[in-house]
Amino acid sequence: MENKNTDPARIHTSVLLNEIIQWLNPKSGGRYLDGTLGMGGHSSAILEAGGPDCQLVGLDRDEEALELAGVRLAPFGERANRFHLAFSHFEAALDELGWDKIDGVVLDLGVSSLHLDEAARGFSFIKDGPLDMRMDPSGGMPPASTLVNKGSFSDLTRILRLYGEEPMAPRIVKAIIKAREEKKIETTLELASIVEKAYPAKRRAQSRNHPATKTFQGLRIAVNSELDELSEFLRLIPERLNPGARVAIISFHSLEDRVVKRSFREEARECTCPPRQPICTCGKKARLKVLTKKPQLPGEEELENNPRSRSAKLRVAERIDG
Numbered sequence: 001m002e003n004k005n006t007d008p009a010r011i012h013t014s015v016l017l018n019e020i021i022q023w024l025n026p027k028s029g030g031r032y033l034d035g036t037l038g039m040g041g042h043s044s045a046i047l048e049a050g051g052p053d054c055q056l057v058g059l060d061r062d063e064e065a066l067e068l069a070g071v072r073l074a075p076f077g078e079r080a081n082r083f084h085l086a087f088s089h090f091e092a093a094l095d096e097l098g099w100d101k102i103d104g105v106v107l108d109l110g111v112s113s114l115h116l117d118e119a120a121r122g123f124s125f126i127k128d129g130p131l132d133m134r135m136d137p138s139g140g141m142p143p144a145s146t147l148v149n150k151g152s153f154s155d156l157t158r159i160l161r162l163y164g165e166e167p168m169a170p171r172i173v174k175a176i177i178k179a180r181e182e183k184k185i186e187t188t189l190e191l192a193s194i195v196e197k198a199y200p201a202k203r204r205a206q207s208r209n210h211p212a213t214k215t216f217q218g219l220r221i222a223v224n225s226e227l228d229e230l231s232e233f234l235r236l237i238p239e240r241l242n243p244g245a246r247v248a249i250i251s252f253h254s255l256e257d258r259v260v261k262r263s264f265r266e267e268a269r270e271c272t273c274p275p276r277q278p279i280c281t282c283g284k285k286a287r288l289k290v291l292t293k294k295p296q297l298p299g300e301e302e303l304e305n306n307p308r309s310r311s312a313k314l315r316v317a318e319r320i321d322g
Helices: 017-024 041-050 063-079 087-097 113-117 144-150 153-162 169-182 188-198 201-206 213-224 226-240 254-267 300-305 307-311
Strands: 031-034 055-059 080-083 102-108 241-251 288-290 313-319
Touching: 017 041, 017 102, 017 241, 017 313, 031 041, 031 087, 041 055, 041 063, 041 102, 055 063, 055 087, 063 080, 080 087, 087 226, 102 226, 144 153, 144 169, 144 213, 153 169, 153 213, 169 188, 188 213, 213 226, 226 241, 226 254, 241 254, 254 288, 254 313, 300 307
Parallel strands: 031 055, 031 102, 055 080, 102 241
Antiparallel strands: 241 313, 288 313
């Protein structure tokens, strides 16, 4: 493995780390879930803060990240448990450990430095590599190249509009289809160049980000079913939280943040009956209390030390008796 002997802390800097520890406030004897283990930054901080009786289970779809996290979490011994799972399947890990409820959860939905910096993973439009973008290549999902080379005009346009929030979607998809008629699009830089040339010159000159940023985001979300994954997790997690347990979620684009915001708000509502209905018949009880009215953002010091944190938004909710 390319990064096997590399210090995980040097590869990836965990975003909003201090804020996560402050909100979760790990306790002795507590059980915690890190649904996006990555290279173990948030997990190691939780175990450190919680003391010698604190336990944690970490999940990740990426086997390379799991191995690197194992190096970082080795000092915690059996208190740190790792599973090769998507975070929406967290219940399988809890059940295997015999954990009915947990005392806190963190999700960091950002793409890790491991993915961005390793050209072979196909996430970067700066470094050339195969057009892959799968977080778990062993999971049976088709790579981004399949979408790009076989997707219809309507499907690709929908992906770029919905998941990439790309206003130039139709124009970009036309350029992709024209290019693939001549030659299969196989690498990240090939696709990035097609997108860049499809962008109007004026927009290209005025853009703060690379023209391919939103296209790559849209394809990555589609390839990994990221929004479906998040929605399923949010549906299931309240039932496995102890009263007072907190769930902290860091998102990096408006689509994810919107899903988290709406789910927290829905779980905090008592009744969904029509306003004019005199008696509640739905029986819905609030399960969460929203603790962050607005998302918490990185401070100036973190932004200076870790520019990749600039898009991060943290929302936190607490389980209540319901």
